[in-house]
Each structure stands twice: as C-alpha cells, then as structure tokens.
Amino acid sequence: MLKLLHVVGARPNFPKLAPVHRAGHKAGLSQVVVHTGQHYDDALSEGFFRDLGIAPPDVNLAVGSDTHAVQTARIMERIELVLLEKRPDWVVVYGDVNSTMAAAVVASKLGIRIAHVEAGLRSFDRTMPEEINRIVTDRLADLLLTPSRDADSQLRAEGEPDDEIEFVGNVMIDSLFYALPAARATGFREKIGVNGSGIVVTLHRPSNVDDPQRIRALASVLNEIAVEREVVFPAHPRTRRRLEDAGLRMDRVRMLEPVGYLEMLDLVEHAFAVVTDSGGLQEETTVLGIPCLTVRPNTERPITISEGTNRLVPDPSDIVMELKRVRRPATAPRPEGWDGHAGERVIAALMSHC
Secondary structure (H helix, E strand, O other): OOEEEEEEOOHHHHHHHHHHHHHHHHOOOEEEEEEOOOOOOOOOOHHHHHHOOOOOOOEEOOOOOOOHHHHHHHHHHHHHHHHHHHOOOEEEEEOOOHHHHHHHHHHHHOOOEEEEEOOOOOOOOOOOHHHHHHHHHHHHOOEEEEOOHHHHHHHHHOOOOHHHEEEOOOHHHHHHHHHHHHHHHHOHHHHOOOOOOOEEEEOOOHHHHOOHHHHHHHHHHHHHHOOOOOEEEEOOHHHHHHHHHOOOOOOOOEEEOOOOHHHHHHHHHOOOEEEEOOHHHHHHHHHHOOOEEEOOOOOOOOHHHHOOOEEEOOOHHHHHHHHHHOOOOOOOOOOOOOOOOHHHHHHHHHHHOO
C-alpha cells in the first residue's frame, strides 16, 4: 500500500492538506499527518482540522515560534526521527512556509521522495523568506505539483524536467468549495453585526508590519477608510504586537482576535473588498468574485491579477483611491484547475509516479 507522510505547520498549509488527505483516504492509501507546530494557536491551527473534516494530526512536533533559523532547525531535528520511523513512499509538503522547506531538506538527505503541492510559484523577491522556501523546496522535490500553467512554465525555465512537473490545479479552492456551506451556516458576520459593505483586512508580512513607518502609514489609511466604511481586521497576534509597539490606535477599526477558517470565509464572501498581504486570500477572493487589494509590490500568484479580482497596491497611500475604483465582477473568475478536484489529481499523480 502506498504510504504518504503529509507535513504541515502553519495556517496556509491546512486548507491545502485537507482535499489531498480526503482523496488519499478515498483511494485507500496509508497516510500520516505530521504537524510541526509552527502555528499552535487554535484559530491558526487546530481549528482548521476541525473545520475541514480532517482527523487530528498523527504527530505534533510542537516547535513553536522563534526566528526562522531556530524554527527551521527544530523542525529538521525533530522530523528526521519521524521519517526514519515511518519510512513513507512520499513526503508531501505544501506551500512555502518554514515547515515545507525543512521537511524537504531532511527527506532529500534520507533518500525519501518529495512531492511539492503548489510548486512553481515565484514572487521574484528574495527579501521574502517564503521565496527562499519555494526555491529550495522545488530544487529538492521529485514531483512538482503546480496550481497554474504559469508555474509549469517557470519550473521549465529553471531547468526542471517535464516528467517531474504535473499540473493539478489549486487545492486551496477545493477547500473553499468544501467549506462554503458550513461557513455560511456559522452566521458569523451577522453575529458580530458586520454588514455587506465592509472592508476585511489581514496583514502579517514582515515587510508591512515590522517597519514602524510602514505600519504607521497602513494604520492611518485604515482609520481613514473606516470613516466611510466598516473596516474589520482579524489581527494576527504578531501584527497586534507590532501595532502596540508602535503606539498606534485603531479606534475606528473593528479589531478582532484571529478567527477560524469558516468564520473568515463568511466575512470575506460578504465583503465589499479585501485588503491583504496574504497569498491564499488573493486566490479565495478571485473565486468568490471579491475585489482584493494586495499591499505588496509583487505576488507569486499573478493569475489572480490576469484572471482574477486582485490588484497590487504597494503604496498604502493609494489604497483609498483604489477602493473607489473596485467593482465586483458579474461572474466570479474560474481559472483552469480551480474546480474543486485538485486534491484528486494530486493523489492520481502520486500513484502514477510510484
């Protein structure tokens, strides 16, 4: 029986794991889920397993938060013992977090095949830690499972052989379709009294929240927007600490603790627009047809711009003007392979490359 060992560790990984794990279960494969513990808050971690119908992880490495180097080292040290014990046919890694790269390095040195779900995405900005993780993981992976055709082209341009590249589509969208009915049933938006003309905000990247001048500009813009529209900001703990460290008041903005996946979907589906630096939200807003302003100079998901609802807004001072220009499309975009069946294609690819 083909044995898969899935490695996840942070919030963006869990909606990617869920459809692959379900498809693997349906195909009768042996599966082990290793949670590195990179994110350990319930809303950032355990709640996803519950909301997406996944059994609790088989192994939790409990590495916790620290610098990139320390966190990566802890993951590598602790996962080596798990891989030696489990000896899977495939180590399946997701996205671009530290857990992804660390697991790929260890598996490669142990001679265990690596499949990278969401391979080939590039921002071409090496100041982003995630970009380093993407490049290293793709160089080591034996099977590169891509979410969009531009990722295929990028991998070929980097010298990856065709027989290691397989287009499967976007597993994040599988989870969105799976979770939407339950998200609507939460009634979260109505419970907290948010109407359908609000702006939903998420900001967590160091380039936005670690620079005091940058985060001050973003706080000022959000307070300005909140004069005319409700602004709802489920703030990552790290972002909240940076706001406090900078002495910034957000009196007009509706600040929330981190919310679960279902609750966030309910907020986003009914938003007027989303202001974010998240990669996943760029994709989710595209499929939901919600205008998205990405506060970054680049994106590793250009398809959300060429075929979606996303716009890059690198200068915070432009956000107010861009919000006045946004319009919801008459029909939500559906890029190729964003159809709810990517997880099944991932499992088919793993089985065919035995």
